[in-house]
Amino acid sequence: MIEFDDVAHQYEHVASVRGVTLQVRDATTTALIGPSGCGKSTLLKLAVGLIWPSRGTVSVEGEVVTPANVRGIRHRIGYVIQSGGLFPHLTIADNVTLAARHLRRDRDWIARRVPELLELVQLPPDVLARYPIDLSGGQRQRVSLMRALMLDPDVLLLDEPLGALDPMVRHGLQEELRKLFASLRKCVLLVTHDLAEAAFFSEHIVLMREGLIVQQGSYRDLIDRPADDFVRAFLRAQRAIPDTDA
């Protein structure tokens, strides 16, 4: 569970989040959506302690995130970004196991965990010895997800994880990820700018604009009862919404 309690944040005097209160429940996938610069990625960075609120608090699993406890909290969070963020100088195996080795987790545990994760994200074992540059964009995001899941975190924060992929790869991965999230039953917070993707992944969609939440609810709620003209305009701007009766 992640709780944002009246959280505000400023980037050099410019408010990027201006007072957000939001609860992200366990075993659900919540989608954060909105135009560029609306503050959705900022909320993720606040949750993982890469930046700090100028007002309000962020709690992860009931614990308020502070500089003192942030490292411990990060071990309970998996964080995946659009570019993957894989370290180019490390092999896939080293990328995936870096945090676990740093925490001196049992070697046997690590040795068992890696094949599990390979199976989960559907990658062949021979990728382990390779470097990120040798992999395709889709494969890199799978590895990034492996790395995020390595320590079996309670929370997954995904910042446009499929945003840089071509439509075919993206489509396949969407299917896989939705199944994966359903089976993992973790607290997942997904940032996307694509309403179709948000609707595909999530029962609960949070629409943001200029640092504030404009409306939240199911896709149906947004369509049927748009809160204001901005929501209507945002909905109209999306094309080719696929069937969402999953």
Next chain:
Amino acid sequence: MRSALLIALALAASSLPLQAQAQPPQIVIGSKVFTESVVLGELATQMLDASGVGAVHRRELGGTTVLWSAMLRGDVDCYPEYTGTLRTEIFANESLPSDAALRAKLAERRVWASPSLGFNNTYVLGMRKDVAQQHSIARISDLAAHPDLRLGFSNEFIDRADGWRGVRAAYALPQTNVSGMAHDLAYRALAAGSIDVTDLYSTDAEIAYYDLLALVDDRKFFPTYDALFVCRAQVADRAKQVLSRLEGSIDAATMARLNARAKLEGVPESQVAQQFARERFGEHTTVSDETRAQRIWHRTREHLGMVAFSLGAAILIALPLGVLAFRRPAFAKVTFAIADVLQTIPALALLVFLIPWLGIGYAPAIVALFLYSLLPILRNTHAGLADIPRDLRESAAALGLSAAAQLRHVELPLAARSILAGIKTAAVIKIGTATLGALIGAGGYGQPILTGIRLDDVGLILEGAIPAAVLALIAQALFGSLERRWVKAH
């Protein structure tokens, strides 16, 4: 990165025996970087050795300031000096007209002076005879009528109160076209006709060789420069007795002949001094001359020692500073400002500044080289870290790695290429700059270059210049292979 550090440290450690080897015998004789001083230093050393007082000669240490402060510090016990220089350079603000007053003043500073050696090596202004005749110049005062003459003086002469500044004032000379150059190059410039007038020493061998005219000092501007030895007062009486034996033994003609032997005939100073000691005092002194291979090996060890020690220390200091500067931007500003200023201090000036604290030899050379290599390593470390994409730094932090682990596993490896390039730059620059170490007694490849320039011996210059260039190429290649080994292509 750690391996690079280890190699630098190992290199440094391998040159340690050098330090231990430099055990000083009883008496250390110094000399300035001109032939006469080296011959006199060699003579004193051999005479002391022959009389049973152990002595070693640290030759070509630099100018007056270097030798004087080295002696006061005790790095050097004695060196050949001139009364005029003591009056105008060392005791510039005192009036010491008589020799007795000068000796009393020296005694106050706990310096003993030997009796005069027998010649007065004063400054003269010289011209090519043909040029002088063409302009009807025979006296310094005649120069006033020819404002277009091009003057080229040794750098020391230009700056000295008893040098160009004084002459110009005393004779009201109008020339403005004045350039500074090394004393030994001035002769060649004069012979080639690119300058018309230069400063000479009255015992210079070249006056006869180049057929020069020494202009008459008709207003008696230049003071007397009687040659003698100055020593720390603590030096053993036995040594003072030996040096006193040289009293009046060398007249100006003899000194000019000895200079010519060394400088124009290319006889090593040690042999010139040995021959003189035998002829004049019947002393059979010993000379230990190294073979060329031994000499080059010796210089290589000195040079490598300077480079490796200073590079190792610079890596140990500048790398952490670069990391700190990256983490604390306010600190970066201050650090870079200081490093920038250090970089702008001329190498020779820095070396001389360091002498009062560190004496002469290895220590100031290593400290100066160390200071010069801080900036490239610091800047490249900072730039390498700052160039890491924000995504990657945030990913490392988001994994819950400690700051140290982020640095070790992610940031330093990603900045390695830039850091290594900084170390390479520092090393290559250093190999060149270390040749200046010879000016303050640190030896190295600068020693043969210095001697070669003094003696106009291209072979000797190359004996220093070629190994220095080869060493720089080796360093380039070494860092190139380190880079291929440690920096992943990405």
